[in-house]
Amino acid sequence: HGDLNMKMGINDFSAKEVIHKLDKNELEKIFKLFGEEKDSKKIASKIVKIREKQKIDTQELVRIIKSSKKTKHYKIHVATKIFQSLRIFVNKEISELIFGLINATKILKPGGKIVVVTFHSLEDKIVKFFFKSLSEKKSISRYMPKIDEGDNLFKTVNRKPIVPSNKELEANILSRSAKLRFAIKEKNVLNFEKEILKKFNYLLEIENLSKKL
Numbered sequence: 001h002g003d004l005n006m007k008m009g010i011n012d013f014s015a016k017e018v019i020h021k022l023d024k025n026e027l028e029k030i031f032k033l034f035g036e037e038k039d040s041k042k043i044a045s046k047i048v049k050i051r052e053k054q055k056i057d058t059q060e061l062v063r064i065i066k067s068s069k070k071t072k073h074y075k076i077h078v079a080t081k082i083f084q085s086l087r088i089f090v091n092k093e094i095s096e097l098i099f100g101l102i103n104a105t106k107i108l109k110p111g112g113k114i115v116v117v118t119f120h121s122l123e124d125k126i127v128k129f130f131f132k133s134l135s136e137k138k139s140i141s142r143y144m145p146k147i148d149e150g151d152n153l154f155k156t157v158n159r160k161p162i163v164p165s166n167k168e169l170e171a172n173i174l175s176r177s178a179k180l181r182f183a184i185k186e187k188n189v190l191n192f193e194k195e196i197l198k199k200f201n202y203l204l205e206i207e208n209l210s211k212k213l
Contacts, residue, residue, distance in 0.1 A: 013213040015086040019056050021213055024048045029206050034094070035085025036121065042068040043082065084120065089210065094203045097123060101130050102193045105153070108185045114154075115182040124161065124179050126200060131156050131183045133195055153192050154183035 018030070024044045031040035046064045050056060056064070062079045069078060088094060104114055118124040135154040161179035168175055197204070 013090065013210060015083075015090050016056075017213050018086060018089060018210075019047060019061065020051055022209060026206075026209050030089050030209070031082055031085050033085075033203060033206055034088040034122065035081035035083075037081040037085065039065075039068050088122070089207065092207055092210070093123075094126075094200070094207050097126055098130075098196060098200055098204070101127070102196065105134075105185065105192070110185050110187050112185050113182055114185065115180065117178055117180045119177050119179075122203075124181070127181050128161075129199060130196055131181055133199075134189075134192055135183060152186050153189040155186050156183045158182070 019027070022030070024047075027044040027047060028040045031037045031043060037043065043065055046068055047056060047061070050060070050064060054060075061082070065079045065082055101114075101116070108114055116127045118127055131154055135152055135156045158181070161181050163179055164172075164175040
């Protein structure tokens with residue numbers, strides 16, 4: 001499930017520093033939005049309480065998470081979502097994905113394909129919105145019919161993501177959470193990123209909490 005000392009080369013802070021230095025509300029936001037952890041508030045509160053008395057290592061964090069849960073039966077490891085959220089935060093994976101999509105789209109020639117494989121629902125939500133919002137005809141009002149001519153940057157073929165087959169799952173169980181989405185670039189459109197950045201600004205703002213570390 002992870003290690004609190006995890007770091008990425010471009011960053012000068014670790015998950016351990018996140019756990020010890022950010023306040024309760026900030027930790028809760030990271031756990032809830034990056035990890036989609038439903039017990040975020042309780043876990044953040046316990047972390048803040050315990051860190052006043054002692055340092056929290058990986059095993060202690062797992063114990064805190066377990067003690068914050070009502071049920072004792074889990075489909076995945078009890079700490080997976082928290083460690084996922086810390087990894088996303090430390091590695092700045094949200095901005096990496098968003099700006100990666102934007103920059104890849106800018107350099108792609110019309111007729112070219114952009115293909116993205118995601119491994120958890122937050123990533124997939126971003127990719128889905130990116131392709132959907134840039135492949136729909138925009139009309140002036142929601143009460144008016146969709147106009148025939150618009151700045152459609154992408155053409156999407158599949159509305160639903162492509163997921164691994166049973167045969168692929170047998171060969172590679174790690175592919176079970178993978179979702180593949182793709183789109184074909186139709187034409188160059190200026191300033192297309194505004195809508196994307198506006199939509200996911202709340203996630204980028206959480207990532208910016210790292211400036212406090």
